[in-house]
Amino acid sequence: MLSKILSIIGGFLTAGWGITHLIPTGNVVKGFGGISIDNSRIILMEWINEGFTLIFIGLTVILIALIEKKPAAAKKIVYILSTAMLIAMAVLSIFTGFQNDFLPYKLCPVIFTVSAGLIFQGVFTESKS
Numbered sequence: 001m002l003s004k005i006l007s008i009i010g011g012f013l014t015a016g017w018g019i020t021h022l023i024p025t026g027n028v029v030k031g032f033g034g035i036s037i038d039n040s041r042i043i044l045m046e047w048i049n050e051g052f053t054l055i056f057i058g059l060t061v062i063l064i065a066l067i068e069k070k071p072a073a074a075k076k077i078v079y080i081l082s083t084a085m086l087i088a089m090a091v092l093s094i095f096t097g098f099q100n101d102f103l104p105y106k107l108c109p110v111i112f113t114v115s116a117g118l119i120f121q122g123v124f125t126e127s128k129s
Helices: 002-022 025-030 037-067 073-095 103-124
Strands: none
Touching (some): 002 073, 025 037, 037 073, 037 103, 073 103
């Protein structure tokens, strides 16, 4: 049961951050000022892509946790791959967005790492029942 709870919390944190990532997209692009339309489109695409990726990871983990009754290889693979992707995104964020003064950029690696930790704990906290 603890496995399911940790995984669902990590999934909701991940998906929730993905949703909140999408809300300010237009303002983020405008914040870059007078850049070319091509560059604006690339920033828009990447910003939306990160939001969608986070939502996908979070929902996948939540759904696996809710429908899976017993530990299974597929469940563990989903959790481990989701953890790996979140850690990769955290590392990327540390070397890119984290270097800026904008607070949400600084929150990304923290939220990604906490989510990854909760989901990963879901792999190893299976009950013995």
